[in-house]
Amino acid sequence: DSRAMWLVNFTCLTVVWTWCHCLHAGMLFPRESPTREIKELNGLWTFRADFSQNRNAGFEKAWFKRPLSETGPVIDMPVPSSFNDVPQDAQMRDFIGWVWYEREVWVPMRWLQDQSTRIVLRVGSAHYYSVVWVNGVLVTEHEGGHLPFEAEVGAVIRKDAGIPCRITIAVNNTLSLNTLPPGTIQYMTDHSKYPPGYFVQNINFDFFNYAGIHRSVLLYTTPEAYIDDITVQTTFLDSTGIVNYSVAVVGSDRPTVKVALVGKDGRCVATANGTTGILKVAEVNLWWPYLMHDNPGYLYSMEVRLTAESGDKDSYALPVGVRTVNVTESKFLINSKPFYFHGVNKHEDSDIRGKGFDWPLIVKDFNLLKWMGANSFRTSHYPYAEEILDVADRLGIVVIDECPGVGIKDIRSFDPISLDHHLVVMEELVRRDKNHPSVVMWSVANEPAAEMPPAGPYFKQLISHTKSLDSRPVTFITDSNYSRDQGAPYVDVICVNSYFSWYHDPGHLEVISIQLHSQFDDWYRKYQKPIIQSEYGADAVPGLHSDPPTMFTEEYQKTVLQNYHKVFDQKRKEFVVGELIWNFADFMTAQGITRVVGNKKGMFTRQRQPKTGAFLLRERYWRIANETGVLPTWAKYPCQ
Ligand code: BDP
Numbered sequence: 001d002s003r004a005m006w007l008v009n010f011t012c013l014t015v016v017w018t019w020c021h022c023l024h025a026g027m028l029f030p031r032e033s034p035t036r037e038i039k040e041l042n043g044l045w046t047f048r049a050d051f052s053q054n055r056n057a058g059f060e061k062a063w064f065k066r067p068l069s070e071t072g073p074v075i076d077m078p079v080p081s082s083f084n085d086v087p088q089d090a091q092m093r094d095f096i097g098w099v100w101y102e103r104e105v106w107v108p109m110r111w112l113q114d115q116s117t118r119i120v121l122r123v124g125s126a127h128y129y130s131v132v133w134v135n136g137v138l139v140t141e142h143e144g145g146h147l148p149f150e151a152e153v154g155a156v157i158r159k160d161a162g163i164p165c166r167i168t169i170a171v172n173n174t175l176s177l178n179t180l181p182p183g184t185i186q187y188m189t190d191h192s193k194y195p196p197g198y199f200v201q202n203i204n205f206d207f208f209n210y211a212g213i214h215r216s217v218l219l220y221t222t223p224e225a226y227i228d229d230i231t232v233q234t235t236f237l238d239s240t241g242i243v244n245y246s247v248a249v250v251g252s253d254r255p256t257v258k259v260a261l262v263g264k265d266g267r268c269v270a271t272a273n274g275t276t277g278i279l280k281v282a283e284v285n286l287w288w289p290y291l292m293h294d295n296p297g298y299l300y301s302m303e304v305r306l307t308a309e310s311g312d313k314d315s316y317a318l319p320v321g322v323r324t325v326n327v328t329e330s331k332f333l334i335n336s337k338p339f340y341f342h343g344v345n346k347h348e349d350s351d352i353r354g355k356g357f358d359w360p361l362i363v364k365d366f367n368l369l370k371w372m373g374a375n376s377f378r379t380s381h382y383p384y385a386e387e388i389l390d391v392a393d394r395l396g397i398v399v400i401d402e403c404p405g406v407g408i409k410d411i412r413s414f415d416p417i418s419l420d421h422h423l424v425v426m427e428e429l430v431r432r433d434k435n436h437p438s439v440v441m442w443s444v445a446n447e448p449a450a451e452m453p454p455a456g457p458y459f460k461q462l463i464s465h466t467k468s469l470d471s472r473p474v475t476f477i478t479d480s481n482y483s484r485d486q487g488a489p490y491v492d493v494i495c496v497n498s499y500f501s502w503y504h505d506p507g508h509l510e511v512i513s514i515q516l517h518s519q520f521d522d523w524y525r526k527y528q529k530p531i532i533q534s535e536y537g538a539d540a541v542p543g544l545h546s547d548p549p550t551m552f553t554e555e556y557q558k559t560v561l562q563n564y565h566k567v568f569d570q571k572r573k574e575f576v577v578g579e580l581i582w583n584f585a586d587f588m589t590a591q592g593i594t595r596v597v598g599n600k601k602g603m604f605t606r607q608r609q610p611k612t613g614a615f616l617l618r619e620r621y622w623r624i625a626n627e628t629g630v631l632p633t634w635a636k637y638p639c640q
Contacts, residue, residue, distance in 0.1 A: 023424075026229025026248055027148055027432050029386050030122060030220045033315045039108070041167070041217040046102040047077030053197050055097030064133040064168040068102040077101060079217055080124070082210035082354025096185070096201045098172045101213055104164040111154075112161045116224040116312065119154035124215025124357065124385060126171045128179060133168040135160050143421070144180065145214070146382040146404055147428045153219075173211030174201065180404040180425055181205050181381070182413045204407035205381060205446075206599060207347055208588040210354035215385050225251035225308030227316045232302065232435050233471065234287075234322040236335070241284025241322040245302065246276040252308035261320065262301045269300070286335050287321025287437040289396045290375045291625035294632045296396030297321070299437070319393060321437025327473050327492045329528050330575035334398070334440065340628050341398065341532055341578025342621045343376030344369065344603070348384055349587040351606060357385050364608055365584070366391055372603070372614065373621030378534060378580050380477075381406035381446045383429050392438035399438045400475070400495075400534075400580075403429050405445030414454035423465050430469040442466055446477040447497060450486045459487035477534050480519050493577070494523050497535035501560055507551055512563035520571050531571075532578035536564050539600040542586075542611050552600070554612040561613055565620060581617060 032038050046068045050058045058064075063071045077083055079101065084093045111117050123130065127145030131138065140151035157165045175183025183203040188194035203209055229248040236242060249255040261270040261279045270279035285298040299319040306314040326333040333339065346365070348355045362385075369377065376398035383401060392399050403425050408414070426444060433439050444462050448455060459476060466474050473492035478485050480498035488494055500515045501508050523531055540557035549556035561581070568579050586602035589595045598606065603614040625631055 023427050023431055025150075025250075027150070027428070028227070028229060028316060028318075029390075029432075030218060031317060033317060035223055035314045036316070037108075037111070037221045039105070039219045041103055041105055041219065042079055043103075044076045045079045045213070046074045047083065048072060048074045048100045049083075049092060049095050050098040050100065051091075051095075058098050058100055058170060062136075063100055064138075064170070065136045067104075067166065068100055068168065074102075077212070078353075078356070079103075079213045080215050080358075081212060081352075081356030082127075082214065083212035084208070084210055084354055085352050095211075096174055096199070098170050099212065101169045101171065103167050103217075105167065105219070106164050107157055107219065109161075111221055112158055115158075117154065118152060118222045118224060118226060119157060120150050120220050120222065121153045121167065121217070122148060122150045122220060123169065123213065123217050124148050126169065126213045126215075127173055127209075127211045127355070128175060129172045131170045135166050136168075144404065144425055144428070145211075146384075147425070147432060148215070148386070167217075169213065169217075171212060173209060175203060175209065177410055177412045178415070178417045178421060180418075180422060181407045182410065182418070183209070183407070184410070203590065204409040206589050207349065207381070208354065208590060208598075210349075210588075212354075212356070214348075214355045215357045223251075223308075223312040223314050225249065225255065225306065225310060225312040226314045227304055227306050229431075230302070230304060230316065230318050230435065232318070232320050234320065234437075235324050236284055236286060236322060239283050241281035241286070243270070243279040243281070243300075243302070243320060243322060244277075245272070245279065247304055247306075249275060249306055249308075251312070252306070252310070254309050256307040258305045258307075260303045260305075262303060264298065264300075281322065284322050287323040287393075287396070289334060289339060289398050290370070291373060291631060292334070292337070292339070292375070292396070292628075296632070297394050297438075299393060318435060319390070320435070321393060323437050325440045325472060327530060330530050330577075332440075332473075332493065332530055332532075332577040338628070339398070339440075339577070340572060340624065341376040341400075341580060342624050343374045343378070343398070343578070343580050344372075344584035345378050345380040345535060345580050345582050346384075346584045347380065347587040348382075349585070349606070354588070357387070359387075362388055362391065366395060366397070368584075368604060368608060369397060370395070372618045373625050374617075375621075375625065376400070376578070376580070377584070378402060378443065380535075380583075383433070386432060389433060389436045389438055393436055397438060398440050399436070400441045400443050401429065401433050401436075401439045402443035402446065402477070405448065405476075408445060408448035411449070411452050411454065414452065414458045419458055419461065422462055426462065426466045427469060430466070434470055439472065441473045441475055441493065442470070443495070444474060444476045445487070447479045448476070448487070450478060456486035460490055463487065463490040475532075488523075488527055488529075492529065494527055494529050494531045495534035496523060496531060497582070498533070499536065499538070501563075502538045502551075509549065509556075509559055509563055512560065513567055516564060516567040517571075520567070520576060524575050530575050530577040532580065533564070533568065533576065534578075534580050535582035536579070537561070537582035537601040539596075540611050540613065541596055541600050542605050542609070552596075557601075557611065557613045558616050561616055581613075
């Protein structure tokens with residue numbers, strides 16, 4: 001089948017793929033409750049990369065049928081982590097093809113004995129294409145690197161009760177014209193220059209294509225009749241909060257559903273019955289962004305209780321923030337008040353673990369955001385771990401949630417196969433993140449080749465489909481270069497990236513002001529929509545200094561920022577509603593002549609130490625917060 005074409009060189013999978021345009025099941029974040037248990041499978045897994053010429057030995061020899069260590073040499077691999085930087089081996093770092101992970105686990109006997117316990121295997125994310133077996137039985141496949149997938153595995157495990165259960169996950173990082181992000185495999189056939197069978201992976205995006213099992217793997221249980229999904233939409237009228245909810249139940253035709261909204265103090269503030277309903281909260285505590293209110297990130301707990309006619313009971317507690325998001329011709333409104341994004345673009349990226357989930361890193365990054373006075377970030381260029389959104393919800397950090405539509409530069413990547421996949425990825429993203437109050441906008445792509453003829457219909461369909469899934473504003477991120485932008489007519493907010501005095505007129509700081517003024521005025525004249533400067537910046541190799549400033553020094557980076565800021569300060573009085581620096585921290589990229597061990601546009605180094613620019617932004621962000629927000633009494637402007 002065509003969707004699996006890109007795997008043809010690597011495998012002869014015969015699994016029939018059913019391609020659908022609407023997801024049939026929910027993807028609630030696994031949370032423990034009186035009716036749900038979780039068993040985390042993080043730690044050391046057994047690992048083997050398939051170095052065979054066609055990368056297909058694992059499938060030909062059915063490595064999933066027996067312990068991986070019996071198939072050949074294996075090594076230890078931590079989960080979650082990218083595999084690339086863990087072994088001391090360039091071939092592993094740059095490996096393209098299938099890698100195999102395996103872990104044996106004892107499943108608690110009572111899970112198995114109670115036939116009405118559903119046992120679900122969940123992978124938080126694995127990059128890029130995954131195939132999963134339990135005890136040698138195929139249980140699921142998933143395409144896409146940054147979103148979770150699950151399989152019900154109870155029946156398979158129960159067949160082999162009494163032995164540990166063996167989970168095998170094969171992951172392929174190959175990118176093709178139809179993947180998100182796209183890429184191409186290029187075979188080098190000149191044998192005077194390359195060895196036989198030599199190929200490289202080409203990509204059009206600026207971050208290392210880290211791969212492996214990037215987020216937690218876990219088993220969790222639910223009863224047979226269970227809460228499959230919850231959707232909330234919130235608004236308010238004067239001081240009354242309104243939570244519209246709907247609960248999807250599986251395994252019960254006539255479910256009894258009770259819903260209670262509980263405040264931080266443990267008091268129940270509203271109740272309702274039924275699978276859909278409205279909760280009204282008197283004297284509501286709204287969810288406010290960081291530095292906009294004394295009490296940012298206020299979350300209620302929405303406790304959903306299901307009783308099925310069989311007597312099965314299930315319960316799930318969803319954090320809920322009550323807030324509204326609206327866009328006018330020139331403003332971005334949160335709770336009807338103008339919101340100005342003073343924030344960052346990030347990457348999931350760090351030493352050794354690559355894109356692997358890591359709590360110390362996540363908490364450190366939030367501490368740095370708070371230190372800087374940043375009130376927002378964009379999940380450039382793919383969805384981040386859901387745990388990160390949970391923290392953003394609690395701190396009141398506002399998020400622009402981006403899908404992995406980055407580097408769409410080849411005209412063949414605008415074909416119907418790509419569009420189909422892109423639609424499904426947006427469905428998966430909205431399904432996962434729809435209930436996070438921190439998420440205020442969806443971004444469907446970054447800097448696609450929007451001047452190409454098929455881009456117009458492609459983005460029209462993609463954006464209208466996204467709007468049909470959820471009411472939040474939608475954007476796509478454009479390069480200021482593309483004057484004939486074909487996505488802009490359909491978006492709610494124009495997001496523009498520009499690198500004046502860097503990629504254009506390198507070294508000429510003096511042109512920033514005029515070019516940035518023109519950029520804003522041109523876009524606004526054309527579309528009359530609020531504009532966010534979604535990227536700007538310059539590389540600074542930490543420790544390089546020069547005055548007058550020279551490219552790649554900390555002074556040059558700082559001066560680029562200062563020049564941009566002068567224009568932002570004029571335009572934010574009109575229609576500019578945000579500025580997001582590129583980038584929060586230095587990050588790894590593919591090797592190339594424009595990158596010095598990765599992209600150095602960070603305000604922080606990859607190890608999260610501040611460069612000169614970080615102090616400049618800190619002063620600015622706190623000053624802006626002082627001017628526009630209601631600076632909380634607990635927050636003292638740190639830069640006097
Ligand atoms: C922008 C891209 C971003 C790059 C950045 C850069 O959106 O992914 O890392 O350029 O070159 O255009 O630093």
